[in-house]
Amino acid sequence: MLWKGKSRGGSFGYRFFICIIRRFGVKFAYFFLIFIVVHFIPFAPLATKSNWKYFRKIQKFGFFKTVKYLYINYFRFGQILIDKVAVRSGFADRYKYEFENYPAFLEKLDSGRGIILIGAHAGNWEAGENFFGDYANRINIVMYDAEYQKIKDILEEVLAPVNHKIIPISDSEFSHIFQIKDALDNHECVCFQGDRFIDEKSSKVMDFMGRPARFPIGPFLIASRFEAPVAFYFSMREPGMKYRFIFTVAEPRKGHSGMDELMSLYVDSLEKILKKYPEQWFNYYDFWYE
Amino acid sequence: MEKTELIEKINSILAEEFEIDKTIIQPEKPLMETLELDSLDLVDMVVVVENNFGYKMKSDDFAGLVTFADFYDFISSKTGG
Numbered sequence: 001m002l003w004k005g006k007s008r009g010g011s012f013g014y015r016f017f018i019c020i021i022r023r024f025g026v027k028f029a030y031f032f033l034i035f036i037v038v039h040f041i042p043f044a045p046l047a048t049k050s051n052w053k054y055f056r057k058i059q060k061f062g063f064f065k066t067v068k069y070l071y072i073n074y075f076r077f078g079q080i081l082i083d084k085v086a087v088r089s090g091f092a093d094r095y096k097y098e099f100e101n102y103p104a105f106l107e108k109l110d111s112g113r114g115i116i117l118i119g120a121h122a123g124n125w126e127a128g129e130n131f132f133g134d135y136a137n138r139i140n141i142v143m144y145d146a147e148y149q150k151i152k153d154i155l156e157e158v159l160a161p162v163n164h165k166i167i168p169i170s171d172s173e174f175s176h177i178f179q180i181k182d183a184l185d186n187h188e189c190v191c192f193q194g195d196r197f198i199d200e201k202s203s204k205v206m207d208f209m210g211r212p213a214r215f216p217i218g219p220f221l222i223a224s225r226f227e228a229p230v231a232f233y234f235s236m237r238e239p240g241m242k243y244r245f246i247f248t249v250a251e252p253r254k255g256h257s258g259m260d261e262l263m264s265l266y267v268d269s270l271e272k273i274l275k276k277y278p279e280q281w282f283n284y285y286d287f288w289y290e
Numbered sequence: 291m292e293k294t295e296l297i298e299k300i301n302s303i304l305a306e307e308f309e310i311d312k313t314i315i316q317p318e319k320p321l322m323e324t325l326e327l328d329s330l331d332l333v334d335m336v337v338v339v340e341n342n343f344g345y346k347m348k349s350d351d352f353a354g355l356v357t358f359a360d361f362y363d364f365i366s367s368k369t370g371g
Contacts, residue, residue, distance in 0.1 A: 174329050178349040181336060185346075202330055218330055225333045 018085050026086045026094055026241075033078040040074045047284035058209045058288060059278050072279045080124040080237055080282075092130045096242040105247040108229040109135065114184030116223040116230045118194040120270050121282045123236040125191070127243045129164060136163035138188040142180065142219075144169050144198065164191075177222075184228050191233070192219035194266050195283060206267050209274065211288045215263060224258035232269040236277050246273070296369070297362050299342075307338050317359035324358070343369050 020029045041048050051073055055066040086094065109115045117139075119125045129136050141164055167179045167190070183190050197203040197216035205212050223230045232248040250265045274281055297317075305312035308325045315324065327335065336347045345368040355361050 169329075174332050174352065175349040177329060177332050177336065178347070181346075202328070221330055222333055225337045 014081070014085065017082050018089065021082065021086050021089060021091065026082060026091055029082045029086075030079060033075055033082070037071060037074040037078060041070060044284070050284055050286050051281075053286065053288070054281060055278070058211060059274075061278075069279055073281070076237060076279050077282055080127075080280075083124060083237070083243075084126050087127055087130055094241060095127070096240065097128075097131055097245065098242065099245045099247070101247040101249065102245065104249045105231045105233075106135070108231060108249055109138070109187075109189055111229065112187055114187050114228055115189050116184070116219060116228045117189055117191040117233045118219050118223075118230060118266055119191065119233045119235075120193060120195040120273070122195075122270065122273055123234050123277065123280050124243065125193075125233065125235050127237075128233075128235045128245050131245070135189070138186075139164040139191060140167050140179070140183045140188055141165070141191045142167045142169060142176065143193070144196070180222060181226060184226055190228075192216075194219050194232075195270070195287075204263060205289075206263060208267050208288070209271055213288045215267065217259065217263070220259045220262040220266065223262060230262055232266055234269075234273045236273065236280060293362070293366060296366055300362060300365055301358075303338060303342055307334055315358055317362065318357055321355055321358055321361050339365070345369065 017029050017032075020032060048070065051070055052066060055061045055069050055073075056063075059069075061069060083095070086092075105115070105117075129139070132139065143166060165183075167176050167183070169176045180190050195215060197214065197218070200214065202217055203214040204217050206215050208215070220230075222228070230250045232250065234246045236244045236246065238244055248265075248269050250262060301312055301315045304310070304315060304325065308327075308331065310325065321327075325331065325335075332352075339345055339347050343365055345365075351364065355364055
């Protein structure tokens with residue numbers, strides 16, 4: 001089953017939590033989540049089914065551990081949505097942050113070639129923006145048009161504007177390719193999610209966590225062809241209101257082999273993240289082949 | 291560079307880069323369909339033009355490129371050929 005170009009999370013949910021956070025604070029919003037998550041397990045059957053498979057077959061968890069992690073996964077997802085809203089509502093100082101390999105990433109960004117940053121639907125990549133300082137003005141996020149419109153409509157009418165720029169991908173025209181190229185030529189950072197695709201033709205099967213799964217070739221091909229430096233970025237939620245921003249710098253080689261190499265490095269990186277943070281996998285559809 | 295020389299160069303580069311038989315490239319044929327270009331192949335096209343002809347393509351440039359003949363004229367105008 002392919003991802004359909006839209007992310008989970010409706011406008012009511014966002015607005016409800018924005019209201020709770022502003023009136024009662026972040027921790028009170030987490031408290032609400034304890035009950036809401038229970039509702040998600042039966043009432044989001046497709047997500048629950050794909051999550052169940054992920055914990056049982058991919059993470060190879062036992063029955064009871066899977067039940068526990070199913071709950072934790074939805075709780076973390078809700079927590080991350082709350083954090084996203086909280087950070088953009090001026091509550092960023094409530095959180096603690098730690099960085100891994102940030103200087104190496106900045107060195108590449110400042111090297112004059114621009115950089116491609118590839119993340120995943122694991123953790124909360126948006127949590128980091130407030131801490132990129134002036135660098136946030138040089139961040140461009142590439143996302144599917146449908147996803148972009150939904151997030152834009154919901155968040156931008158009630159929250160502070162973001163510093164980063166969005167490059168929406170549309171099937172009907174190719175302007176995003178030129179926007180990406182321009183951003184790199186201007187020594188800016190272009191961010192992709194390396195685990196989503198809509199068209200199977202633009203994906204490649206990789207061995208991921210011991211099973212075949214499809215990954216989009218777009219981010220890796222663009223990095224390889226435009227000879228841009230690449231870093232993988234994951235922002236993972238940890239206990240104690242803490243986020244860990246993990247950067248891994250990768251070097252593409254020229255030509256096609258560079259793309260394959262980058263995809264392998266990315267998959268290795270993502271595997272390490274999921275082994276350490278198994279509950280923070282937020283692709284709620286069948287990601288792996290049967 | 292003479293126009294015929296430029297056309298020969300363009301055809302050779304396109305045939306090699308997009309792995310097609312050079313003989314199917316004809317001036318009146320549609321560029322995108324013949325090369326089977328999708329948005330990712332467009333990345334290659336942008337790189338090919340920049341690396342071989344020294345011109346940085348812009349989004350608008352593709353609007354007027356329907357046939358190979360258009361592409362020859364476009365490259366010729368940008369390279370002063």
